Amino acid sequence: MGINKKNKKMRVSFLTFDIFHGRSNTGSSRIRALNLIKYWNEAGVDLGTAEEYRYGVEYDAIIFQKVYFPEFVKEYKGIKILDMCDADWLNWTYRIKEAMQYCDAITCSTLEIAKFVLNMTDKPVAVIPDRVDFDTIKETKKHEGVAEKVIWFGYADNFEVLHPAIPAIMKRGLEIIVVSNKSFIPMTQFKGIKITNYPWSKDNWITDLLKGDILINPKNTKGRFRFKSNNKTTQAWALGLPVAEIDTDIDKFMTEEARVKESKEKLTKVKKEYDVKQSVIDLKDFIVEIQDEKK
Amino acid sequence: MAGKWVTHYEKGKYDVALLHLDQQCIEDQILERGKGSLYRVLNEVITDIPKIVIMHGTPYYPEKFSKDEIIEKVRALVGDNTMVTNSKRAAEQFGWGIPIQHGMDPEEWFDLPKEPRVVTMISPGGLDKYYDRDFLQAIREELLERGIYHCHITVDWRAKDWTEYREFLGRSLIYLNPTKESPMPRARTEAMFSGCCVLTTPWQDAGDFIKHGENGFIIGDQKTGVPRNPKAVADLVEKLLNDYETCIKVGQAGKETAKKVFAQSRYHEEWYKVLCDTVDNFKK
Numbered sequence: 001m002g003i004n005k006k007n008k009k010m011r012v013s014f015l016t017f018d019i020f021h022g023r024s025n026t027g028s029s030r031i032r033a034l035n036l037i038k039y040w041n042e043a044g045v046d047l048g049t050a051e052e053y054r055y056g057v058e059y060d061a062i063i064f065q066k067v068y069f070p071e072f073v074k075e076y077k078g079i080k081i082l083d084m085c086d087a088d089w090l091n092w093t094y095r096i097k098e099a100m101q102y103c104d105a106i107t108c109s110t111l112e113i114a115k116f117v118l119n120m121t122d123k124p125v126a127v128i129p130d131r132v133d134f135d136t137i138k139e140t141k142k143h144e145g146v147a148e149k150v151i152w153f154g155y156a157d158n159f160e161v162l163h164p165a166i167p168a169i170m171k172r173g174l175e176i177i178v179v180s181n182k183s184f185i186p187m188t189q190f191k192g193i194k195i196t197n198y199p200w201s202k203d204n205w206i207t208d209l210l211k212g213d214i215l216i217n218p219k220n221t222k223g224r225f226r227f228k229s230n231n232k233t234t235q236a237w238a239l240g241l242p243v244a245e246i247d248t249d250i251d252k253f254m255t256e257e258a259r260v261k262e263s264k265e266k267l268t269k270v271k272k273e274y275d276v277k278q279s280v281i282d283l284k285d286f287i288v289e290i291q292d293e294k295k
Numbered sequence: 296m297a298g299k300w301v302t303h304y305e306k307g308k309y310d311v312a313l314l315h316l317d318q319q320c321i322e323d324q325i326l327e328r329g330k331g332s333l334y335r336v337l338n339e340v341i342t343d344i345p346k347i348v349i350m351h352g353t354p355y356y357p358e359k360f361s362k363d364e365i366i367e368k369v370r371a372l373v374g375d376n377t378m379v380t381n382s383k384r385a386a387e388q389f390g391w392g393i394p395i396q397h398g399m400d401p402e403e404w405f406d407l408p409k410e411p412r413v414v415t416m417i418s419p420g421g422l423d424k425y426y427d428r429d430f431l432q433a434i435r436e437e438l439l440e441r442g443i444y445h446c447h448i449t450v451d452w453r454a455k456d457w458t459e460y461r462e463f464l465g466r467s468l469i470y471l472n473p474t475k476e477s478p479m480p481r482a483r484t485e486a487m488f489s490g491c492c493v494l495t496t497p498w499q500d501a502g503d504f505i506k507h508g509e510n511g512f513i514i515g516d517q518k519t520g521v522p523r524n525p526k527a528v529a530d531l532v533e534k535l536l537n538d539y540e541t542c543i544k545v546g547q548a549g550k551e552t553a554k555k556v557f558a559q560s561r562y563h564e565e566w567y568k569v570l571c572d573t574v575d576n577f578k579k
Contacts, residue, residue, distance in 0.1 A: 018328065019328065019332075022325070022328045022329035022330065022332075023328065024324070024327070024328050054336050054339075054340065055332070055333055055336040055337050055340065056303055056304035056336065056337045056340035056341060057303055057304070057340055058302075058303040058304075058305065059303070071300060072300075072302060075300050075301065075302050076302040077302075
């Protein structure tokens with residue numbers, strides 16, 4: 001691996017899901033591209049610059065962040081890495097295998113995705129977890145008294161994991177806050193639950209999360225959920241929120257003391273293991289490896 | 296010379312750039328992230344050669360902007376680039392631009408035995424007033440009352456490939472174009488080349504080449520006695536479906552018109568001139 005040698009200065013680009021699909025503020029583009037670009041110059045080996053993809057510009061390397069565009073990848077001569085953070089092979093309109101075969105390497109957000117991908121390719125595969133941009137954490141949760149509110153955040157497409165958790169929340173007399181792109185409406189038999197919906201917004205979602213005492217992230221290993229990263233959990237830990245995956249976890253964090261203790265422990269862990277700067281280091285090292293192999 | 300896919304722009308390799316724009320591109324979000332960003336960024340990146348902007352639309356998007364707002368924003372985006380419009384009317388509306396009506400190869404279209412049906416081929420959604428989707432929907436409902444099923448291609452029926460589309464169109468007796476401000480909708484011309492009996496609104500140059508009752512029918516215009524009234528259009532469609540011979544005769548006349556008006560040779564010549572002029576003027 002050539003990371004100790006003087007590396008060639010490169011112009012690296014991220015062709016993001018947002019750019020390719022004409023969207024904005026998609027979680028995966030923020031977590032796996034924009035946050036890395038932000039710290040590109042200060043973390044890892046000096047490889048040059050990184051930026052969001054611009055049409056027509058020539059780059060030395062392109063990260064195709066959840067972008068499956070075989071025609072482009074085939075023609076492109078620089079270093080090309082396919083970044084996968086979802087079980088997108090379950091979407092029949094994507095052409096993952098084709099995109100993969102023209103890439104030099106693949107990065108995945110989870111080990112589960114990597115294991116699946118390794119069945120499909122002999123290209124180098126690296127796991128670069130979803131990590132946290134601590135610069136966006138201006139304050140952490142101040143825990144006071146007995147827990148009253150649990151909170152969930154995520155895309156409305158994933159409400160199906162939230163529905164089964166509602167009886168446990170009701171049974172404990174807790175309120176639920178949902179931060180999402182659509183309003184969460186519980187099933188009719190649970191209409192008595194006290195619920196507050198906040199629309200997800202780029203500027204407010206982090207402060208909205210602090211309105212809860214415990215983040216619930218119901219454990220689900222079925223179907224596509226098996227491949228999901230732990231980014232909700234790590235984001236909550238970074239904000240000082242305990243995370244409940246099953247109903248008994250909620251009981252563990254009902255008291256102020258338990259939440260403060262958990263908050264301190266997990267904040268230490270997440271700062272050590274889930275700082276996005278580590279993702280920059282990991283990705284740069286991977287690029288250097290590929291660069292050496294291509295020579 | 297055949298086209299070739301490239302992954303980036305390289306200075307010194309090309310003589311001229313063709314960029315694409317329409318009135319939707321001026322929406323902030325679309326200009327930032329959607330199809331407008333392709334124009335915006337390439338226009339920034341390519342600076343050493345002349346650029347021709349193909350304006351696919353017209354200054355008509357009342358759901359979002361006034362005509363003047365569109366013209367102002369498009370002018371700012373196009374700048375000194377040459378702008379080509381799809382219709383003469385579009386260039387008049389913008390106040391500048393070189394109109395080039397499209398041209399096609401007649402051999403590409405199939406004039407097949409005609410089934411007695413009425414079809415329209417416009418995109419399934421978006422730009423509702425521009426395409427006058429309300430008018431189309433009202434006509435469809437009126438026809439349905441009479442037991443006539445209008446086929447909106449892309450909504451009611453989808454082709455599995457280009458050939459299947461051309462065959463389906465070529466087997467359709469009547470083609471109905473409801474658009475208000477779409478400049479020279481291609482599908483209408485495709486229907487003319489396919490020998491369909493075309494019923495169209497007169498806007499955006501169509502009134503220049505369709506003579507009511509000769510090579511097509513004008514709808515949505517009081518002058519022809521078929522105003523923008525779904526009942527009047529349904530009356531005409533119903534009458535024509537019961538007059539197969541007239542449909543065929545008018546369809547064949549429309550096909551001959553298409554060969555003259557939309558000849559590929561004329562299209563190529565006009566484009567060649569614009570390309571040469573743009574390159575020459577840039578050098579000066």
